[in-house]
Structure formats: C-alpha cells, structure tokens
Amino acid sequence: MVDIAFARPALPKSGALVLLVSEGEMPSGLWQQADHATGGAIARALAAAEFKGAKGKTCTILAPGAGLSRVIVVGLGKPSTFEPLVFEEAGGAAAALLARETAATIGAHAFTADQAAQAALGATLRSYRFDRYRTKEKPEDKPKLSRLTLLVADPARGKAAWEPRAAVANGVFLTRDLVSEPANVLNPAEMANRCKKLSELGVKVEVLGPREMAKLGFGALLGVSQGSVNEPRMVVMQWQGASGRGRRKDKPIAFIGKGVTFDTGGISIKPAGGMEDMKWDMGGAGTVIGLMAALAGRKAKVDVVGLVGLVENMPSGSAQRPGDVVKSYSGQTIEVINTDAEGRLVLADVLWYCQEKFDPRFMIDLATLTGAIIVALGHGHAGLFSNNDELAEKLAAVGKATGEKVWRMPLNEAYDKLIRSDIADMKNIGGRPGGSITAAQFIQRFVNDKPWAHLDIAGMAWSTKDAACVPKGATAYGVRLLDRLVAQFYEPAAGAD
Ligand code: BES
Ligand code: MN
Ligand code: ZN
16 A cells, blocks of 8 residues: 655755645645746646646646656646545546555645545545455556655644544555455455454454354345355454443344355356456455454544455355245345346345344345346446435435445335245345345344435445546445445544544
8 A cells, every 4th residue: 555644844955846726826835836847837737738627637747847747737636626535536536547656745725634635545445456466566556656745734734634544544445455356366355364354453253154153043144155175154243442441232234245255146157258247245244353453543423343254156056046945044034036136035034134133223235236226326326225324324325425336226125026936035136126125125124114225236345447436446435435324424533432
C-alpha cells in the first residue's frame, strides 16, 4: 500500500506535484508558487489545454522545471456542485496518472484535513494491484508510487482523519486480494485460514468443518459441497468493540456472506464461456471478511459478527442431483431443482445459525446470487431486498455517500408462492421471471421476522473497466458501504463515550 503522509503546504523540491483545482478558481498559494518556480509553465499548459477545472478533467505537464518531474492538475468542478465523493475521485484520478512516479505531493486551495484524507483514500484505493502471479514483469513496468504527501494547514489533523480510512482501505485490499485469487489456491479451507489472520486485529475467529456442520444438521450447505473434494467451512468472526470495552452489551450486528469459492453450477453445469468468472462467487464472503478487518482495524465501537459459508460447487459422482431433497438446519426441507442455485442453499443454513447463536439486532447478507440482478440493474447498483424500511433507507443513504449504490427491489407473498414445491417445503428456484426476487424470497424463509437486508452483488463484485477509485477486477463492493452504515448509525458519535 502507498505510504501516506501529511505536511504543511510547501512546494516539493522533487517528484510529482498534484494540484486539485476547482472550476473558476484563480491561481493562489501553492498553485501560484509552482507557476512562478517553473517560469509560468503551468499557466501556459493550462491555457493551451483549455483547462478550466471541470470535474474529472486532468492536465499533465512533464518536467516543468523547479526539480519537479511532473505537475498534474485535476479539476474538481464548481464548489457549489461538489458531491460527497469529489475529493476521493480526484485522488483516484491523480493516482491513475502517478504510476511512473515514486513520490508525489497533493495540494489544494484551503484543503481541509478531511478533504485531504478523502483524497488520500481515493488515491490509495485506485492504486491497488493484484500482481502475485506476474513473474516476468520488468521492474520498470511495475507501478512505482510508494509515497504520497498531502499538504494541509494542520498535518496532525490530516493524519487523524486518515487513520480510520487507512483501516478501511486495508479491509478493501483484503477483500480484493481474496476475490482476485484463483479457485485452485483459494478453496474453502484456505479462505478460512485467511480469516484466522484477523485474530491479529483482535477479531475472535472460529472455524467449523464438515463434521461439525453435519452434526448441527446443515443439510442445505453440505448438499452443495458434497460434489467437491475440497471440504466446506463456516467461519464465525466476532468483533466486540462495544461490550469488549465494558459497555452495556447490545445485541451484535450481523453480516453474512456467500462464499462459493468456485461455482461450476454442479450437475446443472454452467456453459464454458465465462465460467472462470465463478472464482469470484465468494465475493459476498470476501466483503464480510474485509469489512471485519476494516471495523477491527479502526476499533469501531460496536459489536459485530461476520459469518461466511465457504463451499465449492462441483459436479462429480458424489454431487447432489436435481430433484434431491435436503433438510436445512432450520428443519425446513428443500427440493433442489437446479444445483446452480446453490448460494441460497448456503445462506439458508448460515442465516439460521446466525439467529440461533447470536440473536442479532439485524442481519445483512451479501451474495453474488443471481445473473438476473445483472439483467435488472446492470453494474450500477446492488439489488437491495429488505423486510425493514428503516434499514433499507439507511442503506440507500450510505450508498449515495460512498458511491456503492443500492436499489431496492420488491418482496411479497405472490413471489413467495413461486418457490412452493410439490414434494418439500420449498424448491430452490422459481423460474426465470423475477429470478433475483424469488431468490430473495427463498432467503427470507430463513430469516423469521428479524430485521434483515439482502444485497445481491452479482453485478458489483467484479468490474471489467477502471473507475475513479476502483481499478478493474475485484471491487470489494460493500466494504465501504457497510463500514459507513456502522459508523453513521450504530456507533456512538465521535467525542461521545
Ligand atoms: N453465482 C451465480 C450467479 C452469478 C451469475 C454471479 C453471474 C455472478 C455473475 C449463481 O449461483 C447462479 O448460478 N445463479 C443462477 C440461478 C438460476 C439457476 C436460478 C443464475 O443466475 O443463472
Ligand atoms: Mn450457481
Ligand atoms: Zn453461485
């Protein structure tokens, strides 16, 4: 991760200088100093490029003099129209242009500590790269940026604003690493091992294997896993940031993730084209794990439990068949019409266990659950399903604030009817129409009336193109959304104790 530092405004003597400039802003302060030191090179370049500071526009000036390797001017748009993410996105845009530099300095007129920390977060998130398996890349082709300094009037406040964000970036990176790993490396046991590392942050981690789950009666989860030689795991991660500090013991908040480390579809096998994408069918679990790392890393004053169901869905002589009936941990029986609708089977047992064991305040599950949600919402929003308007509204609000957007979808009795079975309590698919909704109805049958939200993130966990703060590949969608949900609504306000 790029090393982040804060310093008082001063022209750097070397490296790259990034100036964040709003539309219509007159050169002053650092901008003016840089322009003077380079004999007017910046003003000339901006005039030639007709750069006016519009949001998202950038202008790069190479070797302008004064020892600087490059000056990058990033437009913020008009201050009156600044959106919550403007500084993060500007930091991300700058990072994308800084790969060839080793050290860079970012400044803006009247940069507040918080804005500087936002820019640092954007730059950090954009500079993520998964290069574990590149053995032949020449050193000069690797991104070099190792130190980023943000210029603010009060560096100590900048650093204080950065610290919790550094923990969130760390969680995002953990999720992206997990989601990027190929399935021959990241099987359920390996994924559980990576969860264990969270104990270094003070998270209590407990791992259940197939025999323990069989004893409990996890027939739905184990049915999915039975075709694979890779054993399943369920991991329970607890962060006690409230009760652990001697506070009144509230019920914990629970996050549950689908962790199918590879989804072939099972006997209802998927077509070959694009099947490699199913290595990221553990994206929901990946997000829950990164979220736990973020919350523990910034010592969130809240009790949270994260549960992930980890299985591999394979076809084999021992695989479950279409038409099989399994008995879930809840006691409800399920006719498995399609072995490719496996995520809901995994979640069914983990959600029930979560309620039995923790009686949480509310539960939020995340899953790359249906291709149908991509048909409905594309890659712009996760599908949000909830039995609780207040929780849904909070999620919508933090979605806007973090840019990790959600769109609420309906649930009702008429959709629930579509998963009735002739032989068991329910079947695991409801047909093509409303495929994401019937999947959510299925999950709701394992929720009782506990406040709950389900995020179908099939369209959001992976991206095929670069965005401001998210390079293409694993996005870690949901880590920032849910970290913000916890911070904004479920932790004592800053200062209060
Ligand atoms: N993991 C898939 C859903 C998915 C599809 C995630 C594309 C990411 C990208 C899920 O297990 C699945 O196979 N769902 C089926 C359900 C169907 C059999 C009812 C689907 O969406 O086709
Ligand atoms: Mn599937
Ligand atoms: Zn799946």
